[in-house]
Amino acid sequence: MHDRNLSRRTLLTATAVAATAVASAAPALASPAASRGTRARLERLISRMSLEEKVGQLFVMRVYGHSATDPDQADVDLNLEEIGVRNAAELISEYHVGGIIYFAWAHNTREPHQIADLSNGIQRAGLAQPTPVPLLISTDQEHGIVARVGKPATLMPGAMALGAGGSTASARKAAQIAGSELAAMGIAQNYAPVADVNVDPANPVIGVRSFGADPAAVAGLVAAQVKGYQSAGIAATSKHFPGHGDTTVDSHTGIPVITHTRQEWEEIDAPPFRAAIAAGIDSIMTAHIQFPALDPSDDPATLSRPILTGILREELGYDGVVVTDALNMQGVRDKYGDHRVPVLALLAGVDQLLNPPDLAVAWNAVLDAVKSGELSVARIEESILRILLLKEKLGLFRDPFVSQRGVDRTVGSPAHLAAADRIAERTTTLLTNPGGLLPLSRRSHRDVLVVGADPASPSGTTGPPTTVLAGALGELGFRTTALSTGTAPNSAKIAEAVAAAEGKDVVVVGTYNVTATSSQRTLVAALVATGVPVVAIAIRNPYDVARLDGIAAAVATYSWTDVELRAAARVIAGRAEPQGHLPVPVQRADDPSQVLFPIGHGLSYR
Structure with a gap:
């Protein structure tokens, strides 16, 4: 709590003017009026739907x-x-669901040709309904540590890496490439970019999924990615409104409480959503x-009329689709x-109901609420019209199908892969290099030992981080x-590891969210004690450096996907x-009231 409050005060002081300028920007509707x-x-079309079909349009479900027919x-x-x-x-x-969400764990995303076939099968099923309606197929392709579609699709650096790069042009290009590949596979709605401002280093659910801790910088990168995704013909989704960046509780397992004042919300959390x-x-x-x-x-924000209708719809002027987490x-x-x-x-004020635990319970509850009058038909038709307008904008009523030729031409193309490498190269951050060991x-x-953490691999990896980096x-x-x-x-x-370091010229150790009691600290200390120079690479949160003593250099990659590890290797090798x-700021481990490295810190070889 002390760390979080310090970060909040620091950010309010450093970014109040810029954040207020972004917050005061005139709101715009989600899309040009149809x-x-x-x-x-x-x-x-809505008038021809049965009540059951209308209720179905509100749901986006896993399968x-x-x-689509022969799993x-x-x-x-x-x-x-x-x-x-x-x-x-x-x-x-x-x-009669209006959308389906793809997950790797649901075996929806084995490889691009299969994904395209699945998407086409889903669309054929949608058009075979009594009232034919194409489906809005979605996924969480944030890149970095959250990616549902893996290789051979192009995997881009994640949000915090793009924040380290600081280029809105790179952020937009990354989203445009990613969006074009999703569109080629029949995925029309991406649940990205993350618009949360990560001001709490201990945040267990957002972290490197955020562009950073500076509201104005996050706002600029969010807007760039919105434009990139939507220029590729897919729907972008900024999340998680009204802002999930200052919490130590994971909403997958509990209910986080954000203690920001209304003024702090305006200055910290609101600017990226206003920009989106x-x-x-x-x-x-x-x-x-x-x-x-x-x-x-x-009430959680998902169920809060004051937040979703009062603030999002009425104050911010947003009239696009609202989807639940x-x-x-x-x-x-x-x-x-x-x-x-x-x-x-x-x-x-929600429009789309995403992935309920029991669809029959949720679907029948909405159906019964309409029949009883708790929900008016007019209320659900308002949401259905927003959903259909989005499907119309995305061209799904004209042609919801994709081709294998489009997949081959677009997904993982040499030009896209080269662009990903160029973008990643601008994100690798050199935090310390006191003796000039690097490059x-x-x-x-010549002889390098690569050791360290090998967490569960996101979709953007071909193997464990140590193997990829080596x-x-x-x-x-x-x-x-x-x-x-x-x-x-x-x-x-x-x-x-100590035995393996014998005779080596340098040890590169990948660290993963090092805490005060982490045995990763013991590992690094033991390697330092061998006398072999140690280079530490933080492969997720960049805060690890504050807890590592005696290292010869420290680098942050913000993720352990191939594209970011390859970029780090090129940086290490000069x-x-x-x-x-x-x-984001990195605070001292022994005195969290002091900032060890501020926002904007980064060394070069020149």
Whole structure:
């Protein structure tokens, strides 16, 4: 709590003028107003829908399987157990859902050609309904540590890495490339960019998913990515409104409480959302957080009419699609039962209900609420029209299908991969280099041991970080040995690393969210004690350097995806200049009231 309050005060002092300037920007509607003819046509379409079809349009649901009609038997079993249908086609036929969300763990995203086939199968099922309507297919392709579609798609640096790069042009280009590849696979709505301002170093759920801790800088990068994604023909989604960046609770497992005052919200949390709206954002995702200064009822923002209608719709002037964060997360389930959550969300001002834990319960609850009059038909038709207008804007009514030729031409193209490498190269941040060890010389530092944490790999990796980094250095002319020591190395693993360091010229150790009691600190200390120079690379949060003593140099990559590790290897080897600058402050471990490295810190070789 002390760290968080210090960060908040620092940010308020440093960025109040710039943030206020962004906050005062005139609000804009989410998208150009549709023609009267288009609206009238879509209203006629809604009038032809049964009540069940109307309710279905409000839901975006998960489904297991690589195929819309013929998934593997294990996926059929999971679908029957969790949803009561066998496959995506049956889900659409039974519940008339307006959208489907793809997950890697649901086996939706094996490879680009399969994804395109799945998308086409889903669209065929949507057009086979009594009232034919294309579906809005979505996913969380934030890049960095959250990516549902992996290689051979192009994987870009994540948000905090782009924040370290500081280039709105790079952020926009990254989103435009990523959006074009999603569109080629039939994915029309991306739940990105994250618009949360990460002012709490201990934030367990946002962290490097945020562009940083400076509201004005975050706002500029959010707007750039909105324009990039939407120029590629897909819907961007800024999240998590009204701002999830100052919490130590993960809303997947509990209900975070944001203690910002209304003024602090205006100066810290609001600017990126205002910027997204001004940039024409197509959709905004809610947060399962309590925000007493905005709504003293203790309802999560997802269920708060004062926040979603009073602030987002009326004060900020936003008239686009509002989608809930996943309704199977504990943060939205603690106060009300699963049958009340979707109804209360719609009453609060939500349009899309994302991934309820039990679709039958949620779907029937909304249906019953309309039949009883708690929800008016006019209220749900208001949301349906917003959803259909978005589908119309994205061209789904004209042609919702994609081609394998489009996949081959677009996804993971050489030009896209080269652009990802160039963008990543500008993000690697050199934090310390007191003796000038970096860049490494192949003459004096030829033998390199790469050890460290190998956390579960995001989709943008071809292997453990130690293996990828050692391979990248090897390609640059070093003799490398890779040894995974894990995120919590025991004494035996530490002894193995110390033994492996014997005879090496330098040790590169990847660290992952080092805490005061982490055995990663013991590992680094033991390696330093060998006398071999140690280079520490923080492969997730950049705060690790504050807890590591005696190291010869420290680098931050903000993620352990291939593109960022390859860029770090080029920087370490002197093939690229370190250009990144911290987008968050790093506080002293022994005195958190003092900033060790401020926002903007970053060394170069020149």
